[in-house]
Amino acid sequence: MxxxxxxxxxxxxxxxxxxxxxxxxxxxxxxxxxxxxxxxQGYRQTLDEITNNAIFSSDADDMVLVQDIELYSMCEHHLLPFIGRCHIAYIPNGKVLGLSKFARIVDMYARRFQIQEQLTHQIAKAVEEITGAKGVGVIVEAKHMCMMMRGVEKQNSSMRTSVMLGNFRSDSKTRNEFLQLIKG
Known part of the structure; x- marks a missing residue:
């Protein structure tokens, strides 16, 4: 290659x-x-490989939030970078995932040619799959060089995408708690 x-x-x-x-x-x-x-390099990685059995039994059943995970990806339409951050929350269902593994999941999917909408969905589904969580919420905020360096050249534009699964989709209290927590 x-x-x-x-x-x-x-x-x-x-x-x-x-x-x-x-x-x-x-x-x-x-x-x-x-x-x-x-x-x-995300094309040459698997979810099992990057999580490396860092899934642990736990009685925790309250929301876990990992916030401001940096991400760098490449827009599949122009092969230009988009740069941002990711917020991931989940409600454990008997298992918790090692903290650094969230960043590894984000990196694995970000290190592929992407659109932000798909990246957000892939991260959420991966966390759901690996943890068996009762619910998962993912928000990605990014600035796209394809919009800033060429075309409309809008320097202050950014994009925000979200995916809510399980309790985060069906329970507005859970979703609102997540949204309040990431506001800081």
Whole structure:
């Protein structure tokens, strides 16, 4: 994969009218290929692998909130970054997930070509699947470079998406508690 990406980046540099052999660009295809491999590593990961059995029995049945998880992803429409944060809440149903695993779940799905709506849904479904939670709420807030750097060029725009599953969808008190907690 690396050599294929490297050649593709060299072709892009040439196609835009640059000299790919110019001193400052000679190693760019190699560096860009390495960066792209990293930015898309989510395709080569699985939920079981990243959670690594960090699921523990627990009597806890109150809301658990992990807030402000940084995320960096790539818009599947323009291959430009979108950058933001994710808030995840769940109501345990006999099992809790190790804290760092929430960030790993976010990263696994964010490190794929994405749209924010799908990313939010994938994170929520993954938390539900791995924990068997009574309910899951996920909110993603992000700024999209495809909207900021090109097209309409709106620098202060951001997008917010949410997915509510189980109790978060059916119980307005649970949903409202989540929304109040993330306001800080």
């Amino acid at each position: 690396h050599n294929e990406l490297k050649q593709s980046y060299k072709n892009i540099i040439t196609a835009v009218g640059e000299d790919a052999d110019r001193e400052g660009l000679q190693d760019t295809p190699k560096r860009a290929a390495k960066a792209m491999e990293y930015l898309t």
